[in-house]
Amino acid sequence: MTRIDQAWGRGPSARYEEIAVRFRPVFHDIAQAAIERDQQRRLPFEEVQWLRDAGFGALRVPQDYGGLAVTLPELFGLLIELAAADPNITNIFRSQLGFTEDLLNAPKGAWREEWLSRLGRGEMIGSGFSELSSAKISEHSTTILREGDGYRLNGEKFYTTGSIYADWINLAAVDGEGTPIAALVPTRARGVEILDDWDGFGQALSGSGTARFKDVRLEPEHIKPDAARFPYTPAFFQLVHLASLAGIGRAAASELAELVGSRVRLYPRGNGASSADDPQVLEVVGRVRGRAYSAGAIVLNVAEALQRSFEANISGADPEETDVHLIAEVETSQAVTVVSTLILEATTILFDALGASAAKRATALDRHWRNARTITSHNPRIYHDRVVGEYAVSGKKPAAVGYRKIITPFGTSSEVA
Template identity: 55%
Template sequence: MSQTEAGWGAGPSAGYEALAAGFRPVFARIRATAIARDLAHTLPHDEIGWLREAGFTTLRLAREEGGHGASLPELFNLLIELSQADPNVTNALRAHFGFTEDMLCSSSPEWRARWTARIGDRQTVGSGVSETGEAKVGQFDTVLRPHGGQWLLNGRKFYTTGSLFADWIHVSAQDEAGASLVAAVPVRAPGVEIVDDWDGFGQSLTASGTAIFTDVLIGPELIKPDPERFPYAMAFFQLVHLATLAGIGRSAAIDVSRLVAERKRVYSHGNGSRAGDDPQIQQVVGRVRGAAYAAGAIVLKAAEALQRTYDVHRNGEAADHAAGIADIEVNQAVSVVTNLVLDATTTLFDALGASAVKSGLGLDRHWRNARTIASHNPRIYRDRAVGDFAVNGTAAPRQYRVGSA
C-alpha cells in the first residue's frame, strides 16, 4: 500500500514510492519483532544487517557510487517509515547518516572519495562525540596525541549510539593544545571497547552507552581534514529525532486502530455494541492518527529547508544564511512535534480498557521511546531561540554542546 493510500499523504517526490518499495518488506520484518525485542532487550544486530544488505545505509550516495541518490526529504520520509517499525533502529543509524552528510559536504576530495567508497561498500559509522566527564562546554577530555607519524587516542565517550553495530566510530577529540580534531576510528581496532550500559527506560536498544579508547593507534588518513561539521548539522541531527517521533506516532496510531477493531468487550455506559462503533472511541483513534499525520507533514516541510541548504553548499556558495533558516524551521518544529506525539502516545489508552497496559502488547514503549527522544537537546531552549529570532532577528545557535560550566 502506498503512503497516499494509507492516508499519510503523498511522499516527497514523484519517485518516492518506487524508492520506498524496496525497503518496506525489511521495515515489516523489523516491526514484526519490535515488541519481543523490547521486552527481552535483544539488540537489533540482525535488523541493522538487513538494512545494510538492502542498501538502506547508502541512500544518499549517487547511484553510480552504489547508492540510491535520495534527496533529504526522501531520506527523512524513509526514516519516518523505519521509525514506525522500530525507532531504536533509526536512532542507531542517526550518526551514520550524519557522517554521510559530513562526507558529502567535505571540502576535501580525498576524504570524500575514501568515505564514498566505504559507505558504498555498506560500512557504517556510529557516534563518539558526547562525554559525561568534567570537560567544560565545547571541550573534550578525549585526546589525540602525535605518535611516530600517527596519532594515539585516549578517552571515554558516552551516548555512543549505534557504535556497537557499526564498523567505525566518529570520534570528536582535541589535541594536547586544545584544538579540535575528528577521527574515524575502526570499531575493532586494538584498545577500543564498547559497553552496552545504556539503561534508559526508552530507546533501550540503541546501544547508547560507553566507548573506551586506550592507546588506540590512528593513521593520519583517518583524521578528518576539517573538524567542522556540515553547515546544516544541527538541524539535521535534530530532524532525525523529529522523524523518529513522527514514526512513533504512526506506530501508535496503527496499534490503537487495530486493537479497537479487535476489541470484543464494551462498557455498559458506552455508545455502541462494539468498541469500533463507539463514536467517542473513534474520536480518540482519530486524534491519535491526526497527531501522527501532522508530525510527519511538519518533518517533511522542515526537510525541504535542509535540502535547500545542501543545494546551496554543493553549488559552491556560502550556506550560512540557508543553514540559519533551516535551524529556525527545525527549532520551531521541535515542541510542536514533541507535544503531538507525547500526547498521542498517552491518549491512545483512552480508547482501550485496562488490558491495554499488559506488557505483551508493548503499547507503553511508544511513550517511553517518545519521551526519551524528546529529552535530547532540551526543547525549552529551542523555543527560546525561535522567540529571539522572531523578536530580535537573532540567529539560532549553530551547535549544542554539553559540559561543565
C-alpha cells in the first residue's frame, strides 16, 4: 500500500486490517476489469465466485458455523472497500447479508442452525421482495399456498438483486388468507425463471431484474418459521447503499488523482507547468477526495448505531423499553441525504479537473455518477430529511417499512407502530 492509498481513516476495529487483508487481493482483481465489465455489460459471475470462495458471504456468520463473525462496523468497512472495486457486486451481496442478520436475530433452533451452516459452507441468497404490480413495496400478489404435504409458489418479482448469482431466493409472499409468508426458493427449481432484464443506466450488473415463479413446488423446510425481520432492517439495507456510495466516491477520487497526475495537455489559462502542478486543479481533486472521505466516516459511525441495536436485541432487551432501534434508524436517515449529496457532487465535479478527453468512453468516469445516481434513487432521500425533522421536533418514530412485525430477542415477534 502506497502513501497515496492511505488517509481514508482508521479501520473500525483493532483487528480490521487482519480481516481486510484476506479480501483485498480479491477486491484488487475485481477492480482491474470493472471498466471492461461496465462497457461490455458482462455479468460478474466469476468475480462473485471469487468472493464466495474467500468466505465473503459468511462475514457475519459465527465461527462455529464456518464464518468470520465480524461486527457490523467491520462489515461496512469491507463493503466500502468492495464498492470501491465495483459497487454492483456490493449490491449483489446485499440480500445475502440481510438474510444473515435475520438468522443472527432469530430464535435458536433447527431453522437457524441449518441456514447458518449453509451460509458458512458458502451458499448464497438473492432477493425476492419487490413487485412492480404492487401499489406499495410491502404488498405482494405472489402466493405460497398449501398443496398436499408441501406448498405451491406462483408470482413474479422485480428488483431481485443478486438472485441470478445465488443458490436461493429469500422471497416474501402471502398465503391463502393474505397473511405474510416467507420462503427460501431454490433458484434451480422447476418453474423458476430469472431474467437479466434490469435496464437501469447504473448498477447494470447487479442482477436486479425479474424472477418468475410458475407452480414451483416448495417443501416444508423451505418455509421460514416466521416472516418477521430484525429490528434494524430498514437501517441496515439503507446503510449498504450508503457504503456503496462511499466506495464509489473513493474509486472516483483515486481515478481522478491518477488521471490528473498523468495529464499532459494544459488549459490556456492554467496555473502550472502541468495539471499536477495547477493549484485550481488540485483543489478539485481535494474536494472530491474530501467528500469521499466524509461519506466513509459517516457510514462507519452509523454502523456503530446498528451494532448497538443488534447487541441490544440479542441481549434480550424489550424493544418497548429501549430507543436503541429507533436511534439506529434515525442515524441512518440523518446520513442518507448528506452521503448522497456528497457523492453525487463528487462524481460530477471531478470532470472540472480534466479536459474533454475525460468524457471518452475509455475512461468510464461516467459510471461513477451513473451508479451513484441509481443507488440514491432507492428509498429516495427526499423522505429522510422529513423523518429526521419529525423525530427532532416531536420524537415521532419513522413509519414502518415492509413487514410490520420484527424479530425480538431470540423468539417472539412484535408489532411495529
